[in-house]
Amino acid sequence: MATFQFDLVSPEKLLFSGEVDQVDVPGTEGDFGVLGGHAPLVSALRPGIMIVFINGQQQRMVVLGGFAEVSAEGKLTVLADLADSIEDFDRDVLAKRIAAQEEKIKETEPGSALDRAIERLDHFKQVDSHLQGTALH
Numbered sequence: 087m088a089t090f091q092f093d094l095v096s097p098e099k100l101l102f103s104g105e106v107d108q109v110d111v112p113g114t115e116g117d118f119g120v121l122g123g124h125a126p127l128v129s130a131l132r133p134g135i136m137i138v139f140i141n142g143q144q145q146r147m148v149v150l151g152g153f154a155e156v157s158a159e160g161k162l163t164v165l166a167d168l169a170d171s172i173e174d175f176d177r178d179v180l181a182k183r184i185a186a187q188e189e190k191i192k193e194t195e196p197g198s199a200l201d202r203a204i205e206r207l208d209h210f211k212q213v214d215s216h217l218q219g220t221a222l223h
Contacts, residue, residue, distance in 0.1 A: 088122030
């Protein structure tokens, strides 16, 4: 299987940089997989679980929004609002974001902004639910 360069960057640090076999990304229009030779694209990310495949091993990462870009050279760069490995993810940060989003919803007038806020809250809760399920297995 052909490998390709993958960089995962958050505002705080470079979380990963290296050759990988595949990356499954939680895009706003649905999850998508990137393999070597993928066509160029740019996608917004939704909060979710990104899976990085390296030499037959999987590494799961939590991402809470951002962007992914596959360059013309086949390099994948993910610029995440917040990202960390599942093992190191700070669930308190997620709980605070859920609470803040719930407050934002209470103060938002009906319309498209409210719809987006509710959708974002749903994404946060899906990540939280997945993390709870992962911790139990």
